[in-house]
Amino acid sequence: MLPNAIKIWNDCLLEIKAKINRQSFKTWFKNTEGISVDSEKLVVQVKDQFTVDWLEQHYLVLIGDILEKILGNRLCITLAVDKGNGEFTYSTPTMSKYKLYNTETASEDRHLNPRYTFDNFVVGSSNQFAHAATLAVSEAPGANKYNPLFIYGGVGLGKTHLIQAIGHFVKEENKKKNVIYVTSERFTNEFIGSLVNNTTQEFNRVYKNLDVLLIDDVHFFSGKAGIQSNFFHIFNSLHQKGKQIVLTSDTQPGLITGLTERLLSRFNWGLVVDIRSPDYETRMAILKKKTEFQGIELPPAVLDYIAQNVNSNIRELEGSLIRLEAFSSITGKPFTVDLAREVVSHYRQNAPRTVTVGDIQKKVAEFYSMPKEAFAQKCRTKDIAFARQVAMYISRELTGNTLKMIGLQFGGRDHSTVIHACNLIEEKSRKDEMFKRSIEQLMGEIRN
Ligand code: ADP
Ligand code: MG
Numbered sequence: 001m002l003p004n005a006i007k008i009w010n011d012c013l014l015e016i017k018a019k020i021n022r023q024s025f026k027t028w029f030k031n032t033e034g035i036s037v038d039s040e041k042l043v044v045q046v047k048d049q050f051t052v053d054w055l056e057q058h059y060l061v062l063i064g065d066i067l068e069k070i071l072g073n074r075l076c077i078t079l080a081v082d083k084g085n086g087e088f089t090y091s092t093p094t095m096s097k098y099k100l101y102n103t104e105t106a107s108e109d110r111h112l113n114p115r116y117t118f119d120n121f122v123v124g125s126s127n128q129f130a131h132a133a134t135l136a137v138s139e140a141p142g143a144n145k146y147n148p149l150f151i152y153g154g155v156g157l158g159k160t161h162l163i164q165a166i167g168h169f170v171k172e173e174n175k176k177k178n179v180i181y182v183t184s185e186r187f188t189n190e191f192i193g194s195l196v197n198n199t200t201q202e203f204n205r206v207y208k209n210l211d212v213l214l215i216d217d218v219h220f221f222s223g224k225a226g227i228q229s230n231f232f233h234i235f236n237s238l239h240q241k242g243k244q245i246v247l248t249s250d251t252q253p254g255l256i257t258g259l260t261e262r263l264l265s266r267f268n269w270g271l272v273v274d275i276r277s278p279d280y281e282t283r284m285a286i287l288k289k290k291t292e293f294q295g296i297e298l299p300p301a302v303l304d305y306i307a308q309n310v311n312s313n314i315r316e317l318e319g320s321l322i323r324l325e326a327f328s329s330i331t332g333k334p335f336t337v338d339l340a341r342e343v344v345s346h347y348r349q350n351a352p353r354t355v356t357v358g359d360i361q362k363k364v365a366e367f368y369s370m371p372k373e374a375f376a377q378k379c380r381t382k383d384i385a386f387a388r389q390v391a392m393y394i395s396r397e398l399t400g401n402t403l404k405m406i407g408l409q410f411g412g413r414d415h416s417t418v419i420h421a422c423n424l425i426e427e428k429s430r431k432d433e434m435f436k437r438s439i440e441q442l443m444g445e446i447r448n
Helices: 002-019 022-029 049-058 060-071 128-139 159-173 184-196 200-208 225-240 261-267 280-294 300-309 314-331 337-350 357-367 382-399 403-409 415-431 433-447
Strands: 033-037 041-046 076-082 088-091 149-152 179-183 212-216 244-249 271-274
Touching (some): 002 022, 002 033, 002 041, 002 060, 022 049, 022 128, 041 049, 049 060, 049 076, 049 128, 128 159, 128 244, 159 212, 159 244, 184 200, 184 212, 225 244, 225 261, 280 300, 280 314, 300 314, 300 337, 357 382, 357 403, 382 403, 382 433, 403 415, 415 433
Parallel strands (some): 041 076
Antiparallel strands (some): 033 041, 076 088
């Protein structure tokens, strides 16, 4: 039974691959596997529930058609997700959730950077969810429950890149789609211009007739009641018509100060996802991709040095590479770790201050009214252990240090202790909304 299921599904995958966008294939179908088959159904293992929902809504018909073509009869498909202990959750999707989206409208897009595509985006654990969500939205703009999609995260972590990738993807699939990418600042200026020129109606008409509105850096609306009110009406009009809205911001919606309650509630309607600082592996992957793209070859030790030391954001990583290349070609020095050290140190003097594990320990200790030295001690009282877990979790979220480095700074604990702490805090956040908010609040304060 088993090899048969594997073969059937692999044949099916080949057909799917030929029919859909490469990026979509990679995201939804990579690492799926046929596990069993009988005369009625084929059971396929997929990564998580998010993938189940997505396949159900968007690929069910395609998969059904292909299975019919391969086998000559129409099988049911059951999707299985490993619960983590070898047991599976099964779901057998039905057609009811399957939606198609309309594709006939006029077109307009602006200001897309040609480099900001899904192809050029390196996916790692810090941005994986944001990437999957943006891709989901690109495949079926408006026709999904991620409306609006709200992406937030610190500077230089790839928000603009991802939101623009949606624009490229949608236009590539269908030139007729009406897509606008606009920064909130530009949106505001255009709106003010329209007030001055008496063309507000025209301004609103353009925005209300979009298929996809991509609006970057909405924290810029903070405290601007007039523009918020106008945006609120545009938002409602698009949302009611099932048009897609994607927003980015430097913090989660609830932490944007001076946002009217009604706009805040709209921002929370769909899906809110964050992008975190990249971990070491992602930084390394990004460096490799960028060097390849620029056609420069760096020794592994140099790549490692940069990935270890430039750890706050991706814009900084790119900057260090550009400096390194410039330094080397101006001075004629080869790419060595010493040169990298020179470049990185110079770069870091000009870089914005980044969050360290020490900052986090200080803040968390204050929050729980305990001495920060207690983090490094062996002490096992429940309260201290808990505060330590919170601090470890926040360190993973905000610093980009490796788990090993984090553990070391908590009295030489090893990386599995850090993983354990992060899992516990994540689990508690899922169950306890109040707790989740207090942690987010704390993280917001540490970032600023
Ligand atoms: P943000 O809008 O969050 O401040 P950007 O989207 O402008 O950040 O990203 C900063 C730079 O880093 C851009 O040049 C972008 O292409 C690059 N970048 C960010 N994330 C990635 C990634 N995952 N893979 C490749 N390049 C990235
Ligand atoms: Mg940006």
